Amino acid sequence: MMTENSHTPSPAERLKACSGVDVQLCYQCGKCTAGCAMAPEMDLPPSFLVRLLQTGSPAAYRRVLESRSIWLCVGCEQCIGRCPKEVDIPRLIDCLRSEAQKEGCVSPEASDIIKFHKSFLGSVKRNGRLGELDLVVEYKLRTLHLFQDVDVAPGMLAKGKLPLIPERIKGKREIDEIFKKSNA
């Protein structure tokens, strides 16, 4: 018999431990998908994503990790708000995103979204606050979408909405510490 220590948790067990969500509660009513604003652009609509997880099959799990859905979800919480079984899909998706990164199987179609998040956090790490210009410059360098939004930038400048120098907080060292301790 295996001792408790030698038991490697299955992906399904890991997901449950991370999210606290029991996917077996779902009875496939489809309300989550019906209400999800991003579902029309997803490869796996939320209810289907949950169904795949229910099967417990490694191939199905892999398919979820590789999906673009987990990156398109904006965390609007509409699905769980309407789910009769209160299946917390956004929480599941949070855990799936970090698994996908750990497993190195992030959907190539999510690459701009991830680069945006990284650029955002880069700016917060440098300053403690978000510098919008700082963010946009890093994002453009990461994605090479150099000419994106050149049409709105002048308007933002003219309306005083694009400060050129990011605000930097005094507790920068505390922020460094927070990033370090969070492995970010």
Added chain:
Amino acid sequence: MKETGFYPGCSLQATSREYNESVRALARHLSLPLREIEDWNCCGATAAHSMNHELALALPARVLALAEAQGMEEIVVPCAACYGRLATTHHTLVTDETLRQKTCDTIGMEYSGKLKILNAVQWIEQYVEPLLANAVTHPINRKMACYYGCLLVRPHKVLQFDRVEDPQSMDRLCALCGSEPVDWAFKTECCGAGLSISRTQSVGRLSGAILSDAAERGAEAIIVACPMCHSNLDMRRPAANRSLGQKLDIPVLFITQLIGLALGIPRKELGLDRHFVPVPQW
């Protein structure tokens, strides 16, 4: 009068300056004391939430702990996205002792959890609304579509604010400003939130649907309480109009700007000239 702590958050320093300006203008006009949390940091927004769970708790936790350490009992968080992050973090920290200890260790500060967190509408209901009946000097007799978006009302279990599917608080405030709130279908639909830069076409599609329903119901403006909703409906108007194949010019105002107008506060003080879609003289 009791002093309220104030967390502007990053958007209110830049893309949504007019929200900051109009909150402060209301407070000034009605002598409501606001004190900005000193040395506040970014709440991490969707980026931290999407990428790193620990960071997503620690960044807002530092803000909450600072407010407590600076002697605040309650804070107002006008940005609905920041409000969502701060309120959810507060909820996690007061309901999960292990995570509270771990997070306090990460930020190197204590958080008791006694702080009260208000969104803009709650702050208005508590402090502005009781004064409105006497203070409205310029009733805005127009039809308005109140757009609540996601983060003001969801997750309802945590936020416990208004009705989750058909909220009414901003509609009521509009009526007090002399406007007629319209009944419409997109009050709490998502505008695409943080995808503004990384997936502008999605924001165009979703914002387009919201704008078009508001316009079809005869609304003359959309009223919001969230900088992301505002910039997606206002600054991203070209993308929305492209997605609709129409040219909608319905303006989008922050609830604080509408109330400010009704109180007779000059447009400039409310930052009304900072919008991309012009706001007519009412």
